[in-house]
Amino acid sequence: MSTALVTGGTSGIGAEFARQLAARGDDLILVARDAARLDAMAAELRATGVEVETIAADLSKPRDTQRVAKRLADAAHPVDLLINNAGYGLTTKLVAPDIDEHDDAYAVMVRAVWVLSAAAAPGMRERGHGAIVNVASIAGQLSMGGYSAMKAWVLTYTESLANELHGSGVTVTALMPGWVRTEFHQRASIRSSSIPDALWLDAPYLVRQCLRDVERGKVVSMPSARYKPLSFLLRHLPRATVRAVSRRISLSRSRAAS
């Protein structure tokens, strides 16, 4: 019997992780801000026969993140799989004088990933098994503002943590989604009509592939034959070309939104 904690487990990719983990018999701990949605998701999953805890927490608030960390570090109720998934797209430009949106996003997509992994990993190492999944993004290989920078951090951090835990029985995996149909684009006011149909990924497929990669101990999970060559190119093209591609994508988004 395994227990998994999923941040952002009420919608999109996180909800899909929760459903697939429940389907294989894992008990779950779901973390998100909206308590009513947490309750609804917990009821849906309990109906499949697993146990579900919920923690209403805003991961942009260090005190809330600390509550989740405390649960992860509870040796009496071990967590075997941590999925750092909560996150969102950003609308503010880097030159905007008000950095509140970036501050909050940093707390959710960087700081919380670090604090929660640091809370979960020691117990996992002691028990000799466990897994951590950090949801990064192909956007981390582009140069598209604060979101790209934070997702690039997630990838580098994951690879570093995997090195630190190498040989301990604990695996660490960065999931690199491309575009996935979830609430993400609507929440960030991104007009998804500017994204070609061929580039959309299906959340159930993405999560299935990721869980398979976790079983295999892969450090980077890059589901989809469409995105693998794209990611390879982004790693090998001159950075000036990657910056030019990033400018074009950003421009097409702002045109679509205007």
Ligand SMILES: NC(=O)c1ccc[n+]([C@@H]2O[C@H](COP(=O)([O-])OP(=O)(O)OC[C@H]3O[C@@H](n4cnc5c(N)ncnc54)[C@H](OP(=O)(O)O)[C@@H]3O)[C@@H](O)[C@H]2O)c1
């Ligand atoms: N969809 C894509 O195309 C795509 C592509 C690449 C990477 N990703 C990454 O995938 C992850 C999941 O995104 P998604 O597409 O599934 O988006 P989503 O459908 O909007 O789900 C986001 C989840 O995160 C939770 N969340 C947001 N802010 C939070 C906060 N401050 N504290 C706690 N929970 C919070 C939300 O619940 P509450 O609102 O109730 O808090 C929700 O459960 C993110 O890290 C995103 O960057 C998405």
